[in-house]
Amino acid sequence: MSEHRSDYSSMYSQRSVKQPIDFARDVISASGKLAFDPEKLATIPARDRRWAWVEVDLAAIRHNVGVARQCIGRGRRLMAVVKADAYGHGAVKVAKTALNSGAEYLGVATVDEAIELREALINAPVLVLAEPPLASIPLLLAYKIMPTVYTPEFAIQYGEAADAFGVRAPYHLKINTGMNRIGIRHDEVVEFMTQVSFHRALDLVGTFTHFATADCPETLDFQIQTKRFIEAINAMRAAGINPGIVHAANSAAIIRYPDVHFDMARLGISLYGFYPCQETRRMVDLHPAMSVHARITEVKLVPMSEGVSYGMQYRSPGSVKICTLPLGYADGYRRELSGRIDVILDGQRCRQVGNICMDQCMFEVDMRVYGNRRRLDPQIGDEVVVVGRQGDSIVTVDDMANMLGTVPHEIVIGFSHRMPRIYV
Numbered sequence: 502m503s504e505h506r507s508d509y510s511s512m513y514s515q516r517s518v519k520q521p522i523d524f525a526r527d528v529i530s531a532s533g534k535l536a537f538d539p540e541k542l543a544t545i546p547a548r549d550r551r552w553a554w555v556e557v558d559l560a561a562i563r564h565n566v567g568v569a570r571q572c573i574g575r576g577r578r579l580m581a582v583v584k585a586d587a588y589g590h591g592a593v594k595v596a597k598t599a600l601n602s603g604a605e606y607l608g609v610a611t612v613d614e615a616i617e618l619r620e621a622l623i624n625a626p627v628l629v630l631a632e633p634p635l636a637s638i639p640l641l642l643a644y645k646i647m648p649t650v651y652t653p654e655f656a657i658q659y660g661e662a663a664d665a666f667g668v669r670a671p672y673h674l675k676i677n678t679g680m681n682r683i684g685i686r687h688d689e690v691v692e693f694m695t696q697v698s699f700h701r702a703l704d705l706v707g708t709f710t711h712f713a714t715a716d717c718p719e720t721l722d723f724q725i726q727t728k729r730f731i732e733a734i735n736a737m738r739a740a741g742i743n744p745g746i747v748h749a750a751n752s753a754a755i756i757r758y759p760d761v762h763f764d765m766a767r768l769g770i771s772l773y774g775f776y777p778c779q780e781t782r783r784m785v786d787l788h789p790a791m792s793v794h795a796r797i798t799e800v801k802l803v804p805m806s807e808g809v810s811y812g813m814q815y816r817s818p819g820s821v822k823i824c825t826l827p828l829g830y831a832d833g834y835r836r837e838l839s840g841r842i843d844v845i846l847d848g849q850r851c852r853q854v855g856n857i858c859m860d861q862c863m864f865e866v867d868m869r870v871y872g873n874r875r876r877l878d879p880q881i882g883d884e885v886v887v888v889g890r891q892g893d894s895i896v897t898v899d900d901m902a903n904m905l906g907t908v909p910h911e912i913v914i915g916f917s918h919r920m921p922r923i924y925v
């Protein structure tokens with residue numbers, strides 16, 4: 502038997518799965534020589550491997566940090582909330598960009614999200630915005646990740662573990678002022694602190710709450726939450742407890758409510774250029790950082806009344822070219838958008854038609870000439886903007902969110918990581 506075998510099973514049994522590139526190294530051409538050079542294969546860039554990608558404009562991130570900084574003024578900290586892989590934009594890149602343009606704190610949802618930042622050599626303070634499982638405490642201490650705390654069990658175990666390792670146990674205390682998601686009830690804060698204060702390693706670095714309605718037209722619930730928060734902070738101070746960095750504002754409150762900026766503000770959705778609510782559109786100028794692009798993979802004339810895609814809900818009116826794009830609902834181009842949204846080709850909006858498939862979708866180019874419309878000439882390989890701006894035409898994440906009855910957060914997070922993130 503030849504020394505160089507190319508049958509898959511023997512290769513998998515011999516090789517560690519950690520070196521997939523060896524797979525190509527072992528493919529031997531008919532002449533008995535190495536067929537593919539792994540180094541050359543590795544140089545084929547992400548955007549040539551698949552004609553669908555997400556672009557993230559880091560200048561927009563910098564701009565939006567600047568806008569938030571202007572809102573909160575000097576002497577206050579800004580936390581860049583980079584949970585869920587920076588709302589789908591890429592946590593490490595966004596965190597570094599935000600820290601270089603005026604943010605000093607980072608917020609994440611999980612311990613692993615925080616570890617990813619540390620492994621990218623980011624040294625800024627990182628707060629996990631919820632209380633992680635008790636078993637993760639050694640990771641918090643090892644990676645210098647601050648948890649949010651609101652149960653005595655966690656506080657005690659965290660303090661004891663830190664003591665055993667001979668380190669401090671810094672944390673932020675979460676107060677529930679009315680959203681009723683997580684946190685100590687606003688009128689039980691002093692009692693809680695008294696209960697856990699005997700743990701010498703515990704170090705209260707900050708105290709915060711979260712608003713349920715900062716983006717709503719109605720403001721009464723917001724005012725109630727604010728009043729309860731201020732009372733809780735005052736009660737802590739009166740009891741001789743230093744609350745540390747006091748923070749409450751999310752994007753909506755950063756823009757709408759200067760009174761609740763306190764010592765730090767937590768910038769999430771507006772870091773990425775989205776308006777938390779209608780009212781904020783006339784208050785600040787944000788730049789959306791994300792756009793979605795694809796290249797045409799097929800172009801054809803479909804005769805009149807022939808159907809397109811699963812279910813054939815769409816029938817060709819004739820006089821149209823049907824173009825195919827290699828992205829679908831597995832990429833976050835949600836199926837409910839089928840036939841209801843446009844894409845942009847050569848600066849002109851074109852209707853997406855037929856059901857969006859898992860990995861592909863189709864759109865229609867009208868070949869008739871009327872008005873002063875330029876006639877388009879779609880070709881395989883032409884770039885199409887799925888979300889974003891091209892020329893005077895724009896398809897926004899907000900359009901998609903409105904159509905689906907959801908918030909922009911869910912749309913941007915939904916663009917899957919099967920599409921590479923390209924930073925521009």
Ligand SMILES: *Cc1c(COP(=O)(O)O)cnc(C)c1O
Binds near residue numbers: 582584711751768770
């Ligand atoms: C996600 C989150 C934020 C950011 O909220 P946006 O509305 O996206 O600005 C702020 N604080 C907490 C606790 C969060 O979980």
